[in-house]
Structure formats: structure tokens, C-alpha cells
Amino acid sequence: MIEVAAIKKGTVIDHIAAGQGLWIFNKLNLGQLGHPVVLLMNVPSKRLGKKDIIKIENYTDVDTAMLGLIGSSITVNIIENEHVVDKVPVFIPDEVRGLFSCGNPRCVTNSDAYVIPLFHLHDARSLAYVCEYCEEITKVAWK
Amino acid sequence: MIDLRGRHLISPNDLDLREISSIMSLAQSMQQNLSSYASLCRGKILATLFYEPSTRTKLSFESAMLRMGGNILGFSDASTTAVSKGESIADTIRVLDSYADIVVMRHPKEGAPKLAAQYSRVPLINGGDGGHQHPTQTLTDLLTIHMYLGRTTHLKVAFCGDLKYGRTVHSLIETLARYPGATFYLISPEELRLPPRLKEHLEQHSDCALIECRRMEEALPAVDILYMTRIQKERFFNEADYLRLKNSYVLDSEKLAQAKAGMLVMHPLPRVNEIAYEIDADPRAVYFRQAELGVYARMSLMAHLLGVDGL
Ligand SMILES: [Zn+2]
Numbered sequence: 001m002i003e004v005a006a007i008k009k010g011t012v013i014d015h016i017a018a019g020q021g022l023w024i025f026n027k028l029n030l031g032q033l034g035h036p037v038v039l040l041m042n043v044p045s046k047r048l049g050k051k052d053i054i055k056i057e058n059y060t061d062v063d064t065a066m067l068g069l070i071g072s073s074i075t076v077n078i079i080e081n082e083h084v085v086d087k088v089p090v091f092i093p094d095e096v097r098g099l100f101s102c103g104n105p106r107c108v109t110n111s112d113a114y115v116i117p118l119f120h121l122h123d124a125r126s127l128a129y130v131c132e133y134c135e136e137i138t139k140v141a142w143k
Numbered sequence: 144m145i146d147l148r149g150r151h152l153i154s155p156n157d158l159d160l161r162e163i164s165s166i167m168s169l170a171q172s173m174q175q176n177l178s179s180y181a182s183l184c185r186g187k188i189l190a191t192l193f194y195e196p197s198t199r200t201k202l203s204f205e206s207a208m209l210r211m212g213g214n215i216l217g218f219s220d221a222s223t224t225a226v227s228k229g230e231s232i233a234d235t236i237r238v239l240d241s242y243a244d245i246v247v248m249r250h251p252k253e254g255a256p257k258l259a260a261q262y263s264r265v266p267l268i269n270g271g272d273g274g275h276q277h278p279t280q281t282l283t284d285l286l287t288i289h290m291y292l293g294r295t296t297h298l299k300v301a302f303c304g305d306l307k308y309g310r311t312v313h314s315l316i317e318t319l320a321r322y323p324g325a326t327f328y329l330i331s332p333e334e335l336r337l338p339p340r341l342k343e344h345l346e347q348h349s350d351c352a353l354i355e356c357r358r359m360e361e362a363l364p365a366v367d368i369l370y371m372t373r374i375q376k377e378r379f380f381n382e383a384d385y386l387r388l389k390n391s392y393v394l395d396s397e398k399l400a401q402a403k404a405g406m407l408v409m410h411p412l413p414r415v416n417e418i419a420y421e422i423d424a425d426p427r428a429v430y431f432r433q434a435e436l437g438v439y440a441r442m443s444l445m446a447h448l449l450g451v452d453g454l
Contacts, residue, residue, distance in 0.1 A: 106273045108252040114231030115258050133254025134275055135154075137340065 004038055010057040012077045012084075013067065018042050020070060021052025027099075028063060035059045048073060065093040069100075069127065069140055094121045102131045103138035144169060148450025151260040151267045155281045155318045162447075163318075166282060167289050170443035174290070174436065177210065183451050184213035190243035191217030192235075192259075193270070194250040199412070199434070200270050200279070204247050207441035211451075216242065233262045240264045245449055248272075266448035274310050280411055281314040282444060283437035284370075287429060290436065291407055292367060297324035301362040304372035304392050304417060307335040311411045312372055317341070320349035328362035329355045332388045335374065358391060363401045369394070371410045371417050371430075395419040402427065409433060 045051035078086035119129035145165035249270035256269035
């Protein structure tokens with residue numbers, strides 16, 4: 001197995017379902033942060049079989065709303081002096097701004113460049129969100 | 144009169160029942176004594192921003208403002224105006240709201256008036272946004288019911304036709320369900336039934352009863368109101384179904400004979416063939432009066448939102 005050194009200080013996003021790591025990497029713009037980042041894919045996992053892991057050095061301000069939408073299995077560990085000092089809870093956000101677009105093609109948020117789509121949680125089990133503007137339901141489906 | 148000064152109206156749910164009742168009672172007195180309101184809005188300007196044409200709604204708003212002594216400006220087709228393509232509604236409204244004291248916006252995109260209202264410094268009324276909301280149609284319907292039946296509670300109302308795409312129906316059902324004791328008879332072909340999400344919402348948030356029927360005759364003897372809608376041919380999956388079903392949802396005098404003497408026949412207009420012309424002379428047919436009452440509903444609404452003095 002490939003060995004990747006533990007980070008001294010920063011964030012470890014663990015237990016990402018295999019295959020979603022690259023997508024999260026892109027969606028969170030981790031390549032643009034200017035900090036050292038590693039993405040590990042298909043790491044053997046007791047819980048998930050296979051998982052992806054992202055380690056970001058010297059950075060702790062990760063968008064957990066985004067991670068909550070992607071999957072409840074994800075854990076976010078804050079590292080200092082090579083030890084986990086905090087586990088940031090990842091939960092399904094009640095309100096989501098700008099992370100996905102409205103599924104209703106007639107919605108103003110799909111045609112007006114100025115407006116940032118805003119959604120309110122309708123049903124956590126099916127990840128269904130109601131659009132603030134057209135009030136239609138969009139189910140968040142990744143992959 | 145309840146203070147609604149400076150508020151927007153995007154959806155009927157923006158108004159609570161006390162506020163609706165205040166709008167209804169002023170509308171009623173406007174209808175009874177029109178001339179005494181002739182200078183209520185002197186010096187006020189209504190901007191009608193119609194990004195898609197809707198002559199009836201636009202004229203109704205304009206008539207309402209003119210009858211209160213105010214002025215109007217606006218456009219009725221965005222492609223022929225200075226509103227450039229690609230400009231955000233936010234930018235447009237931030238310029239146009241300085242030209243008027245109150246704005247009505249009609250837009251093909253759902254949610255556009257809500258977006259506009261977030262940037263408007265003057266009250267903004269949704270004059271219809273795609274298949275989403277058309278709150279002044281709902282106020283018009285409520286006023287009609289209020290004037291003819293004297294109540295909006297404990298009503299038995301049949302909705303007939305396209306219950307899937309008909310936003311007028313959705314708004315009215317949702318609003319009537321907020322009053323106690325409503326029973327709704329839903330008459331439609333299989334393909335055009337009320338959306339499951341709306342049914343679920345009604346079942347969870349109101350005490351209304353929902354009865355689905357396939358034929359008008361099942362509901363007619365029982366109801367206080369028959370609300371007719373147009374079924375567009377293109378909503379059907381195939382021609383054969385359309386031809387087979389279309390007459391089931393047409394009101395003629397034979398069917399109307401089964402209704403109560405005091406029942407109201409309502410329709411948001413324009414109709415195509417779903418109400419036979421022979422019905423027009425029946426005292427129960429109130430659909431043309433509905434259009435007239437729409438002017439009073441809009442007058443009262445605008446007077447409330449403007450917070451004009453002298454009431
Ligand atoms: Zn939307």
C-alpha cells in the first residue's frame with residue numbers, strides 16, 4: 001500500500017465514498033488553495049470497503065455544508081501536532097446556497113446570471129431541497 | 144384597514160387570513176361606492192413590467208390604478224423595450240423602481256418576481272410567473288366567492304379540468320384550505336390529476352377533505368362552487384384520449400341541471416369550449432363578473448400596499 005505521511009497541522013477529510021474524492025477536490029477548489037493537498041483514492045476501509053481521503057496541510061476552514069450534502073459517512077478531523085484535536089460534525093445542511101442548480105428548467109435561477117440559487121431542506125432522507133424562488137423540489141444526486 | 148404598507152405580494156401565502164379579509168372588505172366597499180375612491184391614489188404611479196404579454200391582467204391592473212386617480216407606465220413585451228436581454232432582473236428593478244410607487248411584474252420565469260422583490264424599494268406584485276403563482280387571480284376568486292356566498296369557510300368546491308398544470312387551481316385550493324371545513328372535489332382525467340406534492344401538503348397542513356372523481360356528475364349535486372379550467376389538447380398523451388375525454392369535462396345545461404340553485408360556476412378565463420355558451424345566461428354563471436371583480440381586488444390590494452391615506 002502507498003504510504004502517505006501524516007500531516008502536522010491541517011484537515012483530514014476521511015471516509016469519503018470511493019470515487020467521490022476527486023469530485024469533492026474540484027468542488028471545494030482545493031487545487032487553488034495554495035496549501036499542500038493530497039488526494040488518496042480507493043484506500044481499503046473496514047467501514048466502506050474502499051474509501052477516498054483528502055489531506056490538506058495548514059488549512060482548517062473546510063465547507064462542511066458541502067460535505068454534508070455528499071454523504072453522511074464523511075468525517076472531518078482537524079489536526080495539530082500530528083494529533084486529531086477536533087472532529088467537525090458533518091450534517092445535512094438546512095439551507096444551501098449556490099452548491100447546485102435548480103432542477104426546474106423554468107426557474108429564474110437557471111436563466112438569471114445574478115441570482116445565486118438558494119434551497120431549503122425539504123426531506124433529509126431523499127436529500128430533497130425546495131427552491132427559494134420557484135418552490136419546486138430538487139433532489140441532490142451526485143455522481 | 145390592516146397596515147400592509149411597503150409589503151410585496153409574491154404568493155397568496157404572503158398574506159395571513161386577517162390581511163386577506165381586510166383586502167376583501169375594502170374591495171367590496173370599492174365595488175359599492177366606486178366614485179368615492181376616485182382620487183385615492185392621485186399622484187401615484189403604477190409600473191406594469193410585463194415580460195410576456197397578458198392583456199387581461201395588464202388591463203385589469205391599469206384600470207384599477209386609473210380608477211383610483213393614479214397613473215400608469217410600463218411595457219407589455221420585453222423584446223420590444225429597453226429591457227435588454229441578458230440583463231439581470233436585479234439590475235432592471237433597481238433602475239425601474241425609481242420611476243413608480245408600486246410595480247406589477249409578469250414574467251415567464253418562475254421565481255422572477257421574488258427575485259425582483261428582493262431588490263425593489265417599492266411594493267412589488269407578482270402578476271404571474273410561469274406556472275408558479277398568480278396571487279391576484281386568487282384574490283379575485285376569493286372576492287367573487289365572498290361577494291356571492293358571503294363566506295369563505297365550510298365550502299364544498301369542485302375543481303374540474305386540468306388540475307396538474309393549472310396554477311390558478313393550485314393557488315386557490317391552497318388558500319381555501321387555510322379556512323376551516325373545506326371539501327374539494329377534484330374532477331380530472333388520470334393524466335391531469337392534482338400533483339401528489341400538493342395533495343400531501345394539503346393533507347398535512349389543513350383540515351380539508353379531498354375527494355377525487357372522474358365525472359362531473361359525481362360532484363355537481365353536492366357543491367357550492369364549480370371551478371372550471373381549460374384542458375389544453377397538448378397536455379394529453381395521445382389524440383384518442385383527448386377525443387374520448389374532452390366532453391367529460393365540458394359543462395352544458397344538462398349537467399348544470401343537477402347542480403344546486405345557488406351554486407357558482409367560476410372560470411379564470413379565457414375559456415375555449417369547456418363551458419357551453421348556453422350557460423352564460425344562467426344566474427349561476429359568474430365568470431364574467433369575476434373579471435370585473437378582479438379590478439376591485441387589485442384596487443384594494445394596491446391601496447393596502449401603498450398605504451394611502453384617507454381610508
Ligand atoms: Zn427554482
